[in-house]
Each structure stands twice: as C-alpha cells, then as structure tokens.
Amino acid sequence: MAADALRILGTLSVLLALLLHGLTDAAIVAFALPGLMLPRFIGMRPCADFAVSVTLLVAAWSNVYDLYTRIGWWDVMVHFVCAGALAVVAYLFLAHRGVVAPPVARGFSAAGAVVLTTAFGLALGALWEMVEWIGHAYLTDRIYVTLDDTIGDMAAGGFGALVAGVYLAYGPRLIMPSALPARESSETTSRS
Template sequence: MIRNFLRPPHGAAEWAADAVRVLALLSVVAAFVWWEPTDAGVLALVLPGVVLPRFVGVHPLFDIVYSLVLLVAAWSNVFDLYTGIWWWDIAVHFVATGVVAMMAYLFFARLGMLVEPGSRSFTLGTSLVLCTALGLAASAVWEMVEWLGKTYVSSSIFVAYDDTIGDMAVGGLGALVAGVLLRFLPLGLRPPGVLMLGSPLETKHS
C-alpha cells in the first residue's frame, strides 16, 4: 500500500482526488482560525479518512466522492446543519456510512482478508452481508466517538438514545445499498504502481 500512496497522480480525476485531500487540510486550518478549536478537531478527524484511498488504491472517482462526503459530514457539524435541517442528519448518515463501508471493504480486500471485488467468488450475497456488517460497525464506533466528545470535550454535542439507534439504523441501510453498488460498480483495486486503465506505469531503469 505504500507504493500506492507514493504513486504520483495520473489524469484529471486523480489530480482532483488529491486536491480534495489538500482541501481537507486547509479546512482544518480555516476552522481553527475562523471557528472554534473543537470544530478544527472534528475536521482533523477527517484527515486520516481522506488519505486512506491513496493507500488502498481505489478508483479515483470513488476516491473523490468518498472524500467529499467525509468533508461535507464534518462541515455540517461546524455549520450546525444536523440540528438546523431535520432530514440532514439522516441523509448524511445514510450516504457517509455507505461510502465508509465500501472503503472499509476495499481496504480489507487490499490486505487480502476479503474477496476482491470483480473476482468470480465476489457474489452479491458476500457484498451485502459484509458491507452491511462493516457499515454497522463503523456506525457503532462513530456513536462511541460522539459520546466521548460529549463527555470529555463539549457538552454541546448532541447524544441521545433515540438519535443513536436511528443513526445506526439509517447507516446500516446505507451500507446495505453500498453492498449492492460495490457488487456492480467497476471499483476493483488496481495493482500497486498500475494505472486504473490497466497499463503499467513507465519506469526508468538505470
């Protein structure tokens, strides 16, 4: 995965994906300067997430969508959209958990722990069950992070039983839909140092 991370971008989509990562870093700085340190902390949590696609070696278009969704989720907290728009929390949990579940599956597939998408043994059932499980696990972890934030960082963070259960249920549904998409979208992992179109990178030999 280190080779994927160090590989220079090729094509407009890969450059755009890296631009989103730069935007995520600038967002942390902007939140620290013009908003609250806690807002900067929330945005900082996004940074490992948007760097992960670089290590995994995913399709650049999915890289862009995934990273933008994480950024929107974080900025929504800064602008209080979760409490200002009644359906926003539901929509973000649905979409964000879905893309996180897909990325988690691709990450474990890169490690050789799960069947790689596009292979013969990668069935719809496999994708549905594992993506849903990964999404529910991610939802549970996020709710724990929210509880820790409310308990030890800021009492303004909203945590309630009904909200927690609802968020996990919506996230699980988003992960289920992600399982369908992962099965049928061409998101197979590229070999390290290989372009998404399948042509080897040009290398210089001394």
C-alpha cells in the same frame, strides 16, 4: 487530481476550522483526514475516490456549522451516505490487503460482500456514536446526543451500508485492478 485537491483542502480545512471555529471543530474536521487518504492508498477509481472525499468533507463541515441540528433530515441523509461510503472503503481496504476477495475475483461472493459491507457500516456507525457520546460527556455539551438520534443515525448508516454493499457487489468496479494483490488482479476480469 480532483480527489487529491480535496485531500489538500481537507488538510487546510483543519487549520481553517482551528482559526475560525476553535479546537473542537478543528478536531472534528481532522477526524476526516484518514478517510480522505485511504481511498488513494487502496487504489480506488478516481470517481469513487472523489465521491468518498466529498462525502467526508461535507460530513465534517456539517458538524462545524451545526447543519445536523438546523436541518431536520440532514443528519439521517449524511449518516446514510457516509456510512455507505466508509463501509465500501473498509471492504476495499481488506481486499487490497488480501483479506477478502475483491469484486470479480475468483472466490468473490456478492452476498458475502453485501453482508460484510453492511456489518462494516453498522460497526463504524456504532463507533461514531460512541465518539459522539464521549465528546458530549467529556468535552462539550454542544454535541447533540439523544437515544432517538443515536438509534436513528445507526439505522440510517446501516441501511446506507446495505445499499452501498449491493452497489459494490453488482455495480461498476470501484477499485483499479492494479491496486489488487498480484494473485487477485490476474484472476479478475474488467468490468466498468
């Protein structure tokens, strides 16, 4: 229920950002909405769902309040945490769709999960940096873009995805067995 409340808060946040800060900031907050919905759709455990939702809302509102430029270490920390969270969501989405083996299923490779999760984090980081560049070049010069910032953000995100991949592979299950494809959920063992 707490994660669902955050999804409602995220939706209301778009309207609040629009009313108080303008269209650009509302669009930035709206960019988080798919990420808020996906953990519920793929059946992530409530604590993991809540953690992803908090991470995305903090990342979005940090942009609105310019925390990335006001607090020196904030940008790197948010890229580390957010890329890790989204990379795990990407892996679990593919597991939910039967594309990759979910954790604890026959055919699951811990090393493969770490490599894929890291690659997802790097890819998502590259996409985000492209969106920032497009926003800076075509929408507003308020979006902070430099080569050092871009490379630092991608490195932090890649490292965050690597750490998250290790957690996905060796930590407690982040997805409920009932959310897995039928053939996979019957092959899994429970591990908390």
